């Protein structure tokens with residue numbers, strides 16, 4: 253009996269030792285505290301962490317902070333990728349940090365053997381992203397007040413910077429440019445170039461990849477770092493929770509946070525906490541079979557959500573079931589899809605991007621952008637886990653060769669599962685660590701829509717006007733389909749009587765986690781914008797909104813119509829709308845007639861139907877035809893608005909407006925362009941483009 257006891261003791265000791273060795277002790281934290289995911293709680297409140305970046309660095313032994321200013325998640329993603337690469341290639345002790353989470357007055361105390369990265373997206377008209385507003389105001393102020401009296405204040409600070417912008421906007425990459433300028437002025441030392449990625453040219457990813465290698469070389473030289481063979485180390489630990497099933501009340505099945513899990517979602521509703529809104533009404537706007545455009549009225553009356561005409565609403569989509577299945581199958585997770593797992597950050601500064609415990613199915617369906625364009629760097633990082641040597645070689649090639657990647661992947665709209673399935677000729681990718689998927693795939697982003705209703709007329713019903721994304725592809729049976737708009741299309745079909753809608757063969761978990769969205773609900777939040785009618789309703793307005801670009805102008809026109817009905821005087825309201833054919837995609841044709849009845853001469857709709865005449869006619873042509881009147885209205889201080897396609901239309905309208913001003917006022921075009929610029933900076937010219 254004594255021997256038996258000893259055997260057991262020895263065995264247990266060996267077992268404990270082995271587990272500790274294999275996991276480097278990291279899983280212990282998970283076993284002790286299984287629910288301690290670092291996901292922000294309800295309402296996005298983060299638990300009592302320090303706002304002192306020096307403390308945060310010291311506590312966790314870091315020497316490289318990667319701050320991000322992110323609106324749609326790309327900058328955050330790039331920050332995470334830089335952190336990972338810095339660690340695996342150069343042994344840097346990196347941490348990713350949300351600019352919103354820290355104070356900046358002690359940036360002057362960061363010693364010169366450390367480095368700070370700033371990955372900064374520019375939003376809208378050269379504005380900082382929501383989470384970077386305070387940092388931006390601080391760092392670009394005349395004389396930011398730092399904790400010490402160094403001269404220059406940031407003489408010790410070494411930094412690296414990359415900006416994410418869109419060259420179709422006036423203030424291209426304004427954030428990174430201005431921050432870089434301010435940091436230089438304050439005496440900080442930049443390492444490498446101030447990188448700039450251009451979403452407008454569609455080269456963001458490639459710009460980033462081209463920038464980072466010389467930057468790493470410069471950083472390695474400056475900090476005396478030695479490059480090593482990159483070894484993959486997971487950032488997240490995955491623990492199967494044997495005692496839980498998907499029916500256990502504490503398991504997240506797609507609920508965005510604790511209050512949703514508890515069944516009592518509470519406001520404020522925002523980018524961390526959606527409102528599950530009933531859809532009041534929805535219908536098709538196009539009169540053709542092969543294209544769809546949705547009108548949807550979303551009822552926020554049971555919430556404290558408010559909006560103003562011209563704001564944006566964000567829709568939180570879920571992935572199509574077929575794409576979820578494809579993804580789970582490819583990574584050999586189908587059998588485990590409903591197993592309950594806890595995900596824990598193994599790095600103290602990493603954040604688990606969704607609440608846990610949860611299931612593989614819920615993560616992939618509700619939290620991962622599995623259909624988006626694939627990152628070349630991510631593809632390269634998967635190569636060591638390829639199921640065959642051939643697939644490994646192909647992935648390595650795709651990772652290294654930009655043009656090859658473009659030809660094979662980008663132009664075919666492949667998503668990660670479709671790509672990997674092709675590369676490995678249908679073989680499953682069973683060896684890919686799930687942590688790598690969480691690290692490499694962006695979190696599913698809400699999609700923004702310009703609100704197409706007037707808050708004066710209907711303060712608690714928010715309208716959306718959305719064209720359904722579909723792209724036929726040569727050599728593929730099923731066209732590419734957008735995530736959010738096809739989900740909305742399914743919701744519309746459900747609302748109009750189909751209990752199990754499968755638009756274009758796509759099905760959705762339309763009733764949401766635990767059927768919480770049943771009765772036709774959609775998760776949303778509102779984002780306030782600066783795109784606003786003049787406060788004086790008698791001012792004339794000129795609005796250019798072809799296609800779904802007309803969305804906010806439906807709101808504007810309805811607002812003025814309501815004002816007129818209330819007996820208020822309104823100014824000239826001139827709308828330019830364009831589409832293919834008056835019989836196919838003429839949005840809100842009837843409503844414009846009704847508006848005309850109320851507003852009379854104050855309202856005029858100018859149409860451009862591109863496919864009706866012998867020559868293609870666009871809104872900018874119509875604008876030019878009205879040069880004299882446009883100029884007169886501008887002289888009466890008319891506000892000028894453009895909404896819709898950023899890449900082509902908005903640019904051309906800008907150019908045409910300058911031409912009109914030049915010819916009508918008899919001034920050189922350069923001078924006219926200057927006037928348009930001034931109109932923009934004084935908000936007389938406003939854009940809402942995407």
Ligand code: FAD
Nearest residue numbers: 624625665666700701702718719734735736737800803942
């Ligand atoms: P997604 O799946 O996001 O795809 C969008 C595009 O990304 C595709 O068309 C394709 O070009 C590319 N893409 C996606 N995946 C791949 C891939 N694997 N490979 C290659 N390319 C890929 N839209 C409206 O219809 N009405 C509005 O009023 C409106 N207002 C907006 C206001 C703002 C401020 C912004 C930022 C956007 C607005 N949009 C509006 C656009 C809207 O947010 C969505 O981008 C749009 O509806 C498409 O979403 P989706 O999820 O269906 O498509």
